[in-house]
Amino acid sequence: MIELRNVSLEYVSRTGFRQFSVIKALDNVSLRVERQSFTSIVGPSGCGKTTVLKLISGLFKPTSGEVYVDGRKVEKPLNIVGMAFQNPVLLPWRSVLQNILLPLEVVEPHKSRLENHRDEYVEKALRLLKLVGLEGFANKKPWELSGGMQQRVSLCRALIHDPAILLLDEPFGALDLFTREELWSVIQSLWMETKCTVLMVTHDLREALYLSDKIYVMSPRPGRVITMVESDYARPRSIDITYTDRFVEQLHSLRAMIQVK
């Protein structure tokens, strides 16, 4: 579904007056994400995890190597992708419902259908809201919601246009532990319901191990893929598995692979 072949990315950074240096963010990265799987990328901060997502979403172009989505080379942003970031970035002048409908105003074929089939889309948005546990919040403004609630709305927005791929950039990083664990089960049920392909960037190893099928471990900059770990617990997973001996052991060995500069 998603494939990176020998991708490197360099950019020029200003280091001082008339001084520039070339920074290598990614070095020869290859990885595969299977259709309908849940994959995570973990690594120390600044290792280029987010860059990988931006390459897949078409916001960045690789210096060398190729990015394929669905067998096609990525050259510009794709509308089969939904994205959620660490900050919910909701538009404060729109209600929760209008925020969720935003992608439909941009992405075809929904864009041309929106005006005449608005009820159908609103119903869908309300269904998503219910799924993430925010029934009855459609007409609230984003700032009336807590951080965790806003992040749920942002997940709904990422999914409203039925994306084949959901890219998550540390989506729970700014939340407290209890909210985070709650949203893990939300994202798990969303994923099992929509059957989209999820690629998540995180530095929470427990989160990665709990949610994913496959975990790619990246090195400090320049980012390289060090290894891939599989997590084979039966679905749906309950939070209890994270306290089993086997899970803790896997967590330890995963932690040992992360090199912090």
Place this chain on the structure above:
Amino acid sequence: MPKTPLSVVVSNTLKEYTPAVLVFIGFFAAWELSTIVFNIPEFILPPPSKTIYILYINLNIIIQHSYATLQSTLIGFGMSIAFGLALGLAVGYSSVVYKAVYPLLVAFNTIPKVAIVPILVIWFGVGKVPATLTAFLISFFPIVVNVAVALATIEPEIRDVLRSLGASKGQIFIKIGIPRSLPYFFGSLKVASTLAFVGAVISETVASNEGTGYLMIAASSRFDVPLVFAGLLVISLLGVSLFIVFALFEKRLVGWAYR
């Protein structure tokens, strides 16, 4: 939402406005008292009671001149809204336009507008036209800057949300740029509306035969200082009224920005 009881509304309104009203009353009281205590002659600083009395006696003529000032101000201000908004959107939309136009804008804004009035008089003659144009020239800059800054400071994450969906620059501009710049725009209107009054009055004092500015300059040449102060009072009143109009618009249209 349950309806707020009237008594609560009244007490909240009182709480909100009482300090401002008290400061106003205190200001005028101190002014009145100081003229009495220090025995200041009327042609230096007339007490507010005298100013208001003069205002009352000359009400007809003052209204006539104020109307001229208001007209020049509003037309000039209307022009600066249209021009300022258009230029601000252009400057904020394209970094090329920004780099090209911004230095000239700053240079132009640095020029004291009083210095331009004589030129306007040579071009358009004495009267309402230079007053209108001065009101325009002095008040468009804050609108341009505010709108442009609002567009230039859109959070990259918000932009990325739309860009990753394949949105064009134009779509991002319409869906995010314009709604986000509205609070800045209305904020600038409050400043610009009072500036427009300053522009019109400056021009009237230099070159006009009508308007509050002309009235004041004519009165001061006759040492009729109370009438000058009456003129000042009227201008402040007009300025405050226009400010309130735009503050209300702002509250109504972009309430989300003031939570």
